[in-house]
Amino acid sequence: MRRFQILVCDGPSCGITHESDRLVTLLKAGIAADPELKTRCHVAAFNCFGRCSEGPNVFVRPLAPNEKGEDEPREVSGLGFYPGMTEEKVATILERHAGEGTPVAEWVEEY
Template sequence: MAAMTERKRFQILVCDGPSCGITHESETLVEHIEGRLDKEAALQGRAECAALTCFGRCDEGPNLMIRELAPGEDGSTEPDFDLLYGVRGLYLGVDQAKVDRVLDSHVAKDEAVEAWVESYE
């Protein structure tokens, strides 16, 4: 019998800086994401959500990033920024509908939403 391949796990980072957190109310997106991660079979165990201080793209917020977690890595805390540079998983100006599509594609199927995703520089 072939060994099962372990599914990728992701960290969903939602900006909670002054612009995204206050002006764009990113906390409501976090609540929505966490609700879906808890309830939907396709997402359970696939991702953890955490706040990120700022992506530096405030005018385009609210912003989030999906990044693959290393085996055993805790996805519930903000990572070192060095781990983010060059990661192709940044989504700018998201709303609940965009978040849903990102979760359904990037997290559930490991397929980035090419029309919206960019690398973090």
């Protein structure tokens, strides 16, 4: 089964203005409550996606076999960027993108 890293922007805009820390709390709780996600998903902070006005921003990316999910990557790219995350959307992303491996087409963007 694929492993995922869920990056949550903690830059000044997302972190302070958009309170991205509440999304981190929800993601970690959702992962902890699901035995399958607990073994495959990691939440990590990301410095800034550069799309501050759209925050809080989240990026879901697959992890390489030996890659540690707790470590912030130097850069990210690909289909997995979710701008303007809400508490409700986070639950759906955990279920569909992280759980089933299918990006949520109506919200996801190429980054």
